[in-house]
Amino acid sequence: MTQKYENPVVELLFQLADDDYLFSYRGSEWLGLAPHIEEDVAFSSITQDTMGHATVYYRLLEGLGLGVADTLAHMRPATERKNSILVERPNGEGVYMETPRYDWAYAVARSYIYTTAKKIKIDSLKSSSDQSLAEAAVKISMELYYHLLHWKTWFVQLFNSTEDARNRMTKALEKVIADCGDLFSYGDAATEITNASLIESEQVLLNRWTEYVKPVFETIKVAVPTFGKPERNGRNGEHTKELQDAINTMSEVYRTDLTAAW
Amino acid sequence: MTADVLLEKDLQAQFEERIARGDKIEADDWMPEEYRLALIKLISMHGISEIMGALPEKEWVPKAPTLYRKLGIMAKVQDEMGHGQLLLRVAEDLIKPLGKNREDLMQDLFAGRLKFHNVFHMATKSWGDAGLIGWLVDGAAIITQTNMLNASYAPYARALQRICAEEVFHAQHGEAIILALAEGTPEQKEMVQDALNRWWEALLFFFGPPSSDTTGSTKQDITIKYKIRINTNEELRQGFLSKYVPRIKSIGLTIPDPTLRFDEETEKWIYQQPNWENFKKIQRNEGPKSQERLKLRRTSYDDNAWVREALSARIG
Numbered sequence: 090m091t092q093k094y095e096n097p098v099v100e101l102l103f104q105l106a107d108d109d110y111l112f113s114y115r116g117s118e119w120l121g122l123a124p125h126i127e128e129d130v131a132f133s134s135i136t137q138d139t140m141g142h143a144t145v146y147y148r149l150l151e152g153l154g155l156g157v158a159d160t161l162a163h164m165r166p167a168t169e170r171k172n173s174i175l176v177e178r179p180n181g182e183g184v185y186m187e188t189p190r191y192d193w194a195y196a197v198a199r200s201y202i203y204t205t206a207k208k209i210k211i212d213s214l215k216s217s218s219d220q221s222l223a224e225a226a227v228k229i230s231m232e233l234y235y236h237l238l239h240w241k242t243w244f245v246q247l248f249n250s251t252e253d254a255r256n257r258m259t260k261a262l263e264k265v266i267a268d269c270g271d272l273f274s275y276g277d278a279a280t281e282i283t284n285a286s287l288i289e290s291e292q293v294l295l296n297r298w299t300e301y302v303k304p305v306f307e308t309i310k311v312a313v314p315t316f317g318k319p320e321r322n323g324r325n326g327e328h329t330k331e332l333q334d335a336i337n338t339m340s341e342v343y344r345t346d347l348t349a350a351w
Numbered sequence: 352m353t354a355d356v357l358l359e360k361d362l363q364a365q366f367e368e369r370i371a372r373g374d375k376i377e378a379d380d381w382m383p384e385e386y387r388l389a390l391i392k393l394i395s396m397h398g399i400s401e402i403m404g405a406l407p408e409k410e411w412v413p414k415a416p417t418l419y420r421k422l423g424i425m426a427k428v429q430d431e432m433g434h435g436q437l438l439l440r441v442a443e444d445l446i447k448p449l450g451k452n453r454e455d456l457m458q459d460l461f462a463g464r465l466k467f468h469n470v471f472h473m474a475t476k477s478w479g480d481a482g483l484i485g486w487l488v489d490g491a492a493i494i495t496q497t498n499m500l501n502a503s504y505a506p507y508a509r510a511l512q513r514i515c516a517e518e519v520f521h522a523q524h525g526e527a528i529i530l531a532l533a534e535g536t537p538e539q540k541e542m543v544q545d546a547l548n549r550w551w552e553a554l555l556f557f558f559g560p561p562s563s564d565t566t567g568s569t570k571q572d573i574t575i576k577y578k579i580r581i582n583t584n585e586e587l588r589q590g591f592l593s594k595y596v597p598r599i600k601s602i603g604l605t606i607p608d609p610t611l612r613f614d615e616e617t618e619k620w621i622y623q624q625p626n627w628e629n630f631k632k633i634q635r636n637e638g639p640k641s642q643e644r645l646k647l648r649r650t651s652y653d654d655n656a657w658v659r660e661a662l663s664a665r666i667g
């Protein structure tokens with residue numbers, strides 16, 4: 090009973106939109122809590138850019154008649170979300186409204202892996218058969234350049250620093266990699282997405298990513314990780330409980346009145 | 352009298368002369384201890400307040416109701432952190448001759464020696480609060496900060512130039528949120544009115560006590576003497592009321608003070624004095640959210656100690 094994906098561009102757009110939206114949401118929880126003030130400013134700039142990217146995708150979906158961008162961002166339940174498991178994971182223990190105990194090593198490892206994967210995808214999207222996706226990719230890649238530089242610097246610096254920092258980074262990276270099974274996946278819509286030449290295949294991108302991060306992993310003296318088969322595939326709407334919690338928080342105000350202007 | 356004391360007296364006289372002429376003082380210029388300490392107190396408090404001020408607002412960043420508002424409030428809170436960064440750098444130059452650095456400022460904050468602005472000890476209970484902070488708290492900040500744009504201490508004046516330019520955007524951002532709510536559903540209107548009711552006292556506190564008789568201390572005298580600021584706390588508060596009371600009323604909100612009126616004869620606003628005992632409590636870090644916010648800041652500071660260590664370690 091294979092589902093038919095009439096409009097693969099919609100599938101891909103939801104994956105891209107939900108990825109950036111959740112990644113930005115997790116970033117916004119960090120606001121004010123980064124290791125130093127300069128980092129708080131830089132990190133929140135990245136978080137904002139990323140929310141901007143999600144907005145671009147949601148608006149494209151709106152343009153395709155899928156509904157209002159704000160509704161798509163706030164109101165779809167977890168089962169309809171297409172983001173990867175990696176971006177929905179919490180930042181650490183506790184919730185941001187209380188006194189959370191967030192893990193900076195995890196933030197750096199996740200951000201580095203996510204941002205490098207995003208770069209590989211965005212580069213491929215630049216030659217997408219879908220004109221508006223290709224145009225969006227060109228714009229996004231300009232900001233992405235700084236995000237990459239930022240996270241690469243942190244990633245290398247912390248790995249190549251104190252023993253304590255290296256241990257924390259090693260643990261954090263393991264945790265991140267365990268969630269990467271669906272990072273390059275297009276889920277059940279993979280065939281339709283690649284047949285339509287919207288983006289290159291999962292395997293091509295994965296190989297390219299491996300080559301891309303190799304020099305960085307050499308500097309930190311760690312083998313380039315390989316991603317296992319996903320336990321859950323976020324691209325098919327399979328998620329952890331944390332995702333629904335996140336959705337409830339980010340839509341708390343919007344939900345109170347869907348017809349109101351905010 | 353020893354030569355040193357004479358020299359000190361000369362320098363003090365010369366300095367006062369410079370201030371009187373309207374000269375600008377730079378970080379490396381000689382300055383009296385009294386001036387330096389007043390600047391340190393003022394600027395480190397201003398800087399740390401920008402940073403602590405991010406905490407009440409950030410609560411509403413993930414919850415902002417639309418993509419557009421999410422982007423707007425993210426940008427705003429980021430600006431505030433940027434202001435903190437800019438100001439702490441100015442403060443760092445002032446404390447350097449005393450052998451202190453940013454780490455000391457953080458420790459001063461945690462120990463209660465360095466205060467953060469009274470307005471950031473309050474709870475933010477609704478999206479209406481997020482809008483109200485931008486509109487009226489940043490509006491109030493514009494009034495106090497523009498009052499110091501011509502401050503005798505040039506590095507502070509330069510920082511304020513940039514900060515004030517951004518604060519104008521913050522006030523517009525806040526006003527847009529409030530207008531959307533005020534023109535919205537009955538529930539949305541109620542949300543703004545409720546926010547105003549809860550924040551009114553804090554807004555009156557914002558400018559500090561009218562004189563030291565009220566709360567036992569005010570640092571306004573020395574900052575005026577050295578031309579760091581121009582107006583008194585009460586003059587600034589009057590300016591705030593003149594600017595905002597008509598605007599608040601014009602969007603259909605009721606100010607929770609039935610006695611509030613403009614007295615044509617004295618050309619002054621007459622208003623119900625807030626309970627200055629609450630202000631004193633906040634100053635002792637006993638405000639509604641004082642301890643929680645400090646705990647949040649301290650916990651994240653401690654949890655990230657390993658990162659600061661890693662960054663300062665020179666390895667390889």
Ligand SMILES: [Fe+2]
Pocket residue numbers: 401430431434514518
């Ligand atoms: Fe500010």
Ligand SMILES: [Fe+2]
Pocket residue numbers: 431489492517518521
């Ligand atoms: Fe501001």
